[in-house]
Amino acid sequence: MNRFDYVRADTVADAIKALGGDPNARFIAGGTNLVDLMKYNVEKPGRLVDITRLPLKSIEEHAGGLRIGALVSNADLAYDERIQARYPLLASAILAGASAQLRNAASTGGNLNQRTRCYYFYDEGTPCNKREPGSGCPAIGGVNRIHAILGASESCIATNPSDMCVALAALEATVQVSGPEGDRAIAFADYHRLPGDDPSKDNTIKPGEIVVSVDLPPTDYGQHHTYLKLRDRLSYAFALVSVAAALELDGQTVKTARLALGGVAHKPWRNLEAEALLQGKSATRESFKAAADLVLREAKPQSENGFKIELARRAIVRGLEQAAAGTPQSQSDKRIQ
CATH class of the missing domain: 3.30.390.50 (CO dehydrogenase flavoprotein, C-terminal domain)
Known part of the structure; x- marks a missing residue:
């Protein structure tokens, strides 16, 4: 693991400022994915911005649906009475993933941004277009039992590992982000990317932006x-x-x-x-x-x-x-x- 600076932010504005548009800086909350990637030398941030003190841990009524703060833990989200009553599909998807210990630590925003579990992506000793664009994709023609059958490209056949995001896609959630250029909303269908010719980019977040919430619209899918x-x-x-x-x-x-x-x-x-x-x-x-x-x-x-x-x-x-x-x-x- 490389050496890095550590900064703790108290507000969203402070977090954005601390990141400073530095491509080698990363936000960290639960760290259930990022810390693993750092241990494997896949991620080598020069600065970590701790966002665990930001006021983003609430679930609130919003426009007939619910607004989920980016720091709401997966466990708190899955067991929230409003989620279980009105969005049981989301609660079920979260409980299908990881372990109880990881769900206690993992955050909503972090779940959105977790990276693939492709073997080659995690192995620094092999080429990988997600780690280093243009280096190749050894999964194509290699060990690819867990890999994509839809939307893949000649550059990458990795899959998104999230369970929560599958439910959010079906529920047509909206992701609220904030950054140096202000606030914006991203339809969930537009949040994650297909690999194309640059699989290093998993989503449409711009440099310096941070996820602040996920909005769930009113739904009639509580029973079926x-x-x-x-x-x-x-x-x-x-x-x-x-x-x-x-x-x-x-x-x-x-x-x-x-x-x-x-x-x-x-x-x-x-x-x-x-x-x-x-x-x-x-x-x-x-x-x-x-x-x-x-x-x-x-x-x-x-x-x-x-x-x-x-x-x-x-x-x-x-x-x-x-x-x-x-x-x-x-x-x-x-x-x-």
Whole structure:
């Protein structure tokens, strides 16, 4: 681990000033991802700006929904009574991720900005376009069982590791950020990037900006939802494929649908065409299979992860069936229902 300066900020303005637009400076809150990256010499910040004292730890009513401060811990968010009652999809996704100890430390803003768990990204001894653009992507043609089947490029096939972000994508959250140029709102669909020819950039945050909150809009998806996560082991593992599904039903007819996938792309993956396809259709397995086929129409497997396509297809159908039946996947008994 390299030597670095340490600064503690008391206000958002102080934090932005302390970062100073320095590309080698980093904000730190829970540190559940950043500290690991520093230990592996993937991240080598010259300055850490501690933001744990900023007044961003509350969950407040906002525009008919809720505003979540960037420093609200994952545990506090998942167990908040308002979240569990009005946004149970989000609570379920958070509880599907990490361990209780990590959820106690990890922050909302940090979860948004966590980096991929690609083996090659973490191994400083191998080339990686995310660490050093232009150096290559050894995952292509290498060990790529956990890698992307959607939205990948010739430069990178890494996946976004977050569970929380998959639910936020389905709920159409908005990210509020502040920086040297002022405040701005970013639609969640626009927050994370696909790799393109510069996979070193995970999101659309500008230099010097900080996440201050995540806004949840009013929702009608409290009853018919599920977060289904498929992984190699039931505890403390990242998703091979995950599905956040939410339906608004009129009897057995789908009025609106939300569907987001994790573990399959560089960002939480939504297909608006598939959601539109379900609108007005009966909530049947046939309809759900048609939506799954549309989502995976352009899936491209690598040498070791072709199984993900069929796994994702079945997960989408199962997730939509769980949502339609109002029987969401349990995150305490993780056996697939």
